[in-house]
Amino acid sequence: MSFGQNIQFLRKMHKGMTQEELAEKMGVSRQTVSKWELDATYPEMDKVVELCKLFSCSMDKLVREDISMINEAYSNIRVKEVESFSFIL
Structure with missing residues (x-):
């Protein structure tokens, strides 16, 4: 997989992000993302x-590897902190 295919794969895995949304986050035009x-x-x-x-x-993985074939699973899972809580056993 090429660099561009890796970006496309990760973008789609990231909540179905569009080229326009990625462009906005990166401070570039949609056409620039398309060219990448x-x-x-x-x-x-x-x-x-x-x-x-x-x-x-x-x-290294983004530029040189096929991210869709790596053993690591890329998903929308992110770590978020929550308020502490107590429970009784």
Whole structure:
């Protein structure tokens, strides 16, 4: 899988995010995201770092590997803190 296919895969796994939504989060145009996904252009390094943070993946996996085939499951699961509570056994 190419870099662009990895971005497309992760975007769709991230609550079905659209190109427009990703573009808004990254501060670029929808056309720019489309070009990334088509491997027509590549983002600047700071944007790659932002993509890794957004999708919770390493730069190496995003750029060099087939993310859809990695043993790690990518999903919409995120860690959230909740108020403490008590229970009785």
